Amino acid sequence: MNEMKNEDAICRAILEKKLIGFYYEGHHRCVEPHVYGVDDGETRLLGYQMKGKSNGSGNTNWRQFKTEKMVYLRVLDESFEQSRLKSEPDKWDRYIAIVD
Incomplete structure (x- = not known):
């Protein structure tokens, strides 16, 4: 799947608190x-x-x-209620989306 389509789907899933399904390393x-x-x-x-x-x-x-290894990614109908993060994530180069 196109990486840009994956990015759009991931950002949408984070915003809407929806689970995603995909294949990764088989x-x-x-x-x-x-x-x-x-x-x-x-x-x-x-x-x-x-x-x-x-x-x-x-x-x-x-x-x-x-994300380059994630294939057949789709946003699922199932939601999750809230973030499981206990603290700020480790410092990355750049954040694109973080669940609130």
Whole structure:
């Protein structure tokens, strides 16, 4: 999928507090998107993975995703109520969208 379309979808999902679904490194993920921006020169998403598999331990947890590796991204109908962030996110090069 086009990266600009992914960016539009991610920003919309953050604004509307909607979960997103996508494939990443061969696994389907269902994620609450929280922070979208640029870190170390790469566009990334920080999200809380709700469902799906991962290469790491456990299925639900905070994860950072390089957006260039996210494929078949779509905004889901399911909402989340509020941010899970306990503090300001780590300093990134630039923030594009942060859930409020």
